[in-house]
Amino acid sequence: MSERLAFRLDGRGGAKEIAFPEVIADAVGEGVLWLHLSGQPDEIDGWVEASGLDPLAVAALTAEETRPRCTVHEETILMNLRGVNLSPGAEPEDMVSLRSYLSERLVVTLQRRPLYAVRDVLAECQAGHGPDSPGELIARIALRLADRAEPVVMSLNERIDDLEDQALEAKGMVRRGDLADVRRVAIMLRRYMFPQRDALTTLEIEDAPWLHRAGRGRLREATERVTRLAEDLDAIRDRSQIVHDQIMDARAEAMNRQMLILSVVAALFLPLGLITGLLGINVGGIPGAETGWAFWGVCGFLGVVVVFQLWLFRWMGLIGKGRGQSAGLP
Template sequence: MTGRIEIGNDRSGSAHMIDEAGQLITSMQAFHLDGAGGMTAIEVPAGMADLPGDGFNWVHILGRSDEIDAWLRGSGIDLISLAALTAEETAPRATAQGQTILVNLRGVNLSPGAEPEDMVSIRMFISERLVISLQRRPLYAVRDVIRDGEGGHGAVSPGELVARIALRLAERAEPVVMALNERVDELEDQVIEENSSVQRGDLADIRRMAIMMRRYMFPQRDALNRFELEEMDWLHGLGRSRLREAAERMTRLAEELDSIRDRAQIVRDEVMDLRGEAMNRQMLVLSVVTAVFLPLGLITGLLGINVGGIPGASVGWAFWGVVGVLIVLAVIQFWVFWKIGLIRRG
C-alpha cells in the first residue's frame, strides 16, 4: 500500500499496520478473559476451533486488509455472520442465531478533525467462547475497555463485555451532548435579551447534530434491550443487568437529544419572531413618514406647476406663508398619528 508500513506480530500476537505519520490504520488484537476480571493478550487464534483455556476470548479488529479478510473467512463463523461483520453500512441491531448473536452499535467519532455526529459503527459476533468485534475507524470507547481489562478490571462474560463497550460508547457521547446543550443555552440567553443577531446557521448545525445522533441512539437502545431479553445459556445475571443499564443510558441520551432538537426549534421560532417585529417597526416608520409627506408633496406639487393663477405669486411673503402652512399641517398629522397609536407614546 502506498505510504504505509506494515509491522509484524508483536510479542502478544497482535498485528498492526501504521502509516508513515505513525497513525494506526489496521490492527488485530486478541485477549483471553478468564471470567474473574483478568484479561491477558494472546496470539490471534486461528478460529473458533483454536480457543485456548477457560473463560472466553475476544478478537478485536480495526480497519480492513487482505489479511484481516482472510482471517475472518477462516475463523469458522457462518456466512451470514461474516456478511454482517463486513457490511459497508450498518445500523444498530441485535440478531440472534441459536446460541450466537450479532450486535451492531454506533459511537461518536472523536478522531481529530472528524465530526462527532459522523458516528462510527462497531460490529460484534458473540458466542459463549468467542467475541469478535470489528470497526473500520477508531473508537476511543473500545480503547477504554481494553485499558480497563489490562488494568485487571476485565469483563466476566461475553454479555458483560458488550455491555461495557455500550456503556463506554454512551460515556464518550455524553460530553458531545452536553456541549450541544450548552450551545442551546447560550442561544436561549441571547433570545431572552432580545438579541435577534443569533445566526440561523448555528441553530441549523445544532439541530443537524442532534438529529443525526438521535437517529442511532433509539435503535441502539432497542438492540441492547433485544440482546438482554434473548434466551442465551451463557448470558447470566450480571451481563443482563449491565446490558439493561447500557440501554437506559442510551435512552437518556436519546431523550436529551430530542430535547435539544426541540429547544433549538423554539429558539429559531423566537429569533424569527424578533426579526419579524423589527421588520414591522421599520415598515411602520416608513409608513408614517410616507403618510406625513404625501399631502405636503401634493400641495407643493400643485404650487409648482407653471401655469397662471397661482395664489400669492406676486406677494413677497407668500413663500414663507406656504412654509408655515406646511409646518402646521405636518404637526397636525403627527398629533393625529400619535392619538391613534401609530406613533408610540413615551
Template sequence: MDGIHQWRIDAGGAAKAIEPGADDVAGLDADASGFVWLHADLAREGARDWLEAAGLQPLVRRALLAPETRPRCTLHGEGVLLNLRGVNLNPGDEVEDMVSLRMWITAKLVITVQLRRLMAVGDVLAEVERGQGPDHPTELVARLALRLADRAEPVVAGLNEKVDVLEDQVIDGISASSRFDLGTIRRASILLRRHMAPQRDALSTFEIEELPWIVPEGRTRLREATERMTRLAEELDAIRDRAQVVQDQIMDTRAEAMNRQMLILSVVAAIFLPLGLITGLLGINVGGMPGADNPTAFWIVTGGLVVLGVLLVWVFRRVGMLGR
C-alpha cells in the same frame, strides 16, 4: 498483528493474550474456561484479510464487514449479531459522524469489529490488559455499551451548554454567528439522535432475548446500558426542541424588527403624502394660481405645510403608530 486483539478471559476476569494465527476462530472457545474476545480494527493493514479468512459463517462475516450499518440486534442460531455506534472523537472528524461497532456474540466467543478508531473500545481493552476484564460475554457487551455512553455524554452536555448560550443571546439580540451556531447544533443533535434511539432499541432487544447463556447479572447490566442510551436520546430530543424554540424566537425577533421598520416607512409616507399633494397642486403651470403675484405667498405656504406636518405627527402619535 496490530489490528487484531485476541484474549482468553476466565470467569474471574483475568485475561491472557492469544497470538492471532491461521486457525479457525470458531474453534478458539472449545476448551476455554471462560470466553474468547476477538477484536479486529479494520483500519489497520491486514486485519480485514485475516477476518475474511477466519472461518466465520458467511452471514456473520458479511455483517461484520458491511461498509454501512445501523444499530440493530439480530438473533442468528445460538448467537447474536449486534451493531452499536459511538461518537467520533478522532481528530479532524465531526463527532456526529458516528463510528460503528459490529459484534458477533455467542456463549464462549465475542468478536467485535471497528472500521475506525473507537475510544470506547480502547477503554475496555485497557481494562482487560490491567486484569479487570469482564467475566461473561454479556458483561463485555454491557461494558462496551456503557463506555460508548460515557464518551457520548460530554458531547451531549456540550450541545446543551451551547443551547444555553444561544438562549442568552436571544435575550441580548441575535447575531449572524449565533444563527450559524444554532444550525450546527440542530444538525449535530439530529444526526446523533438518529443512531442513539435505534441503539437503545438494539440493547433492549438483546437484553430480553431468551438465550440460555445470558446470565441475570448480564441482563441487569444491559438494562443499565439501555437506560443510559434512553436518557441520551431524550436529552438529544430536548436539545432539538430547545433549538427549535430558539429558532422560532429568532424568527419572531426578525419579523418584529421588520414590522417596526415597515411601520416607520408607512408613517413617513403617510405624513409626506398630503404635503406632496399640496406642493404638486401648487406647482402646476396654469393661469389663476392664487398668490402668484404675492411676494409672501411662498412663506405662507411653507408655514402651512410645516403646521400640517406637525399636526399629522401629533395624530399618528395619538393613535399609537409612533412612539410616545
C-alpha cells in the same frame, strides 16, 4: 494500522491476553474467547472471510454500511453499535461503527476506525480484569460508549444554553450558523442513539442461555444511559427550534417597526406632496402667484399640516407611546 487482540475470559472476572488465532476453531476452548480487530477494511474482511464463521455472520461483519441493530441467528447474536468519533481533528457526530458477533464461547468485535470506548475495555482486560460473560462484555462496551458520548451531549447543552441567553439579551441577534451547527450535530447523534437503545433492549430481552443476570443488569443500565442521551438530544433539537423561532420573531418585529416608520413617513409627506403638486401645476389662477410673501405662507401652512399630522398619528398610536400595541406589534 491494523490491530488484532485476543483475550481468554475465565468467566470469574479474569482475562488473559493470548496469541491471535488465524482460525477461530483452533482457539475456542475453556472460558470465553474475545477477538478484537481494528484497521483497514481489506485486512479485517480478509481474516473474517477465512475465519470459519457462518456466512450470515461474515456478511454482517463485512457490510459497507451499518446501523445500530441486534439480530438473533440460531444460538448467536449479531450486533452493531455506534460511538462518537473522538479522534484528533474528527467530528464527534461522525460516529464510528462497532460490529459484534456474540455466542456462548466466542465474541468477535470489529472496528475500522479508532474507538476510545473499546480501548477502555481492552485496557481493563490487559490489566487482567475481564467481564464474566459475553453479555457483560457487550454491556461494558455499551456503557463506555455512553460515557464517551455524554461529554459531547453536555457540550451541546452548554452551547444551546449560551445561544438561548444571547437570543434573550441581544433580542435575536444570534449567529444562525452557530445555531444550525448545534442542530446538525444533535440530529446526527440522535439518528444513531435511538436505534442503539432499541438494539440494547433487544439483546436484554433475548432468551440466550449465556446471557446471565449480571450481564442483563448491565445491559439494562446501558439502555437507560443511551435512552437518557437520546432524550437529551431530543430536548436540544427542540430548544434549537425555539431559539430559531425567537430569532425569526425578533427579526420580524424589527422589520415590522421599520415598515411602520416608512409607512408613517410616506403618510406624512403624502398630503404635502399633494398640496405642492397642486400649486405647481402650469395653469393660470394659482393663488398667490403674484404675491411676494405667498411662498413663506405656503411653507407655514405646510408646517401646520405636519404638526396636525404628527398629533393625529400620536393620537392614533402610530408614533410615540403605545405605538407597538396599536400597530399590532408584540
